Amino acid sequence: MTPAQRTTLFERLRAANPAPTTELEYQTPFELLIAVILSAQATDRSVNAATRQLFPVARTPAQMLALGTSGLEPHIQHIGLYRTKAKNVLATCALLIERHGGEVPRSREALEALPGVGRKTANVVLNTAFGEPTIAVDTHIFRVANRTGLAPGKDVRQVEDRLLKAVPEPFRKDAHHWLILHGRYVCKARNPACPDCLIRDLCGFRRKTAAAPPPAKARRGRSGPRAL
């Protein structure tokens, strides 16, 4: 994909959604951090359902710690791997208090030192809470980057590094959300909506889906003999 095509691609995604953001519900960097930890291998919908109950009773690391395992787990029990996530959330809250005065740190190194926080989670927090031009490559972004030819790579780290070079600077901060939403709702894993895709002409995917044929009745109507 040429630099001009990359610019056109993001101009179109921006025109369709000028202010993209995460579908996780949060009000503070701390709430976002907890929501992202909970969201590993879970849907945003299941996390939002849990945090709507959880955050009103625990909006700070100290309040979360005060819940303890027995107080936290009932709020998140419908999220996959909730026992491990509860341990990580509580250990993270303890470290936030011990090392960062109860605040979410703004450095990658400090974020990745927190239990349950890997590179992807750190990228989401840096981007969405602090406005850094990072790109957290998840399964959706990995797929879109490879299918389109925007930043093909064999693993998430390679795709992330290539995206950071391929995405034109004015679009870098929001690229994460445009690509994730495009992968989630248009360039879906099993049945990408290529006929309706607004970057179809720029996309290098060889197996683009075709528009569904019209219903049989309509086809007969078009090709059959004209009514007299």
Ligand code: SF4
């Ligand atoms: S044309 Fe199809 S494969 Fe390419 S980005 Fe759009 S939905 Fe995905």
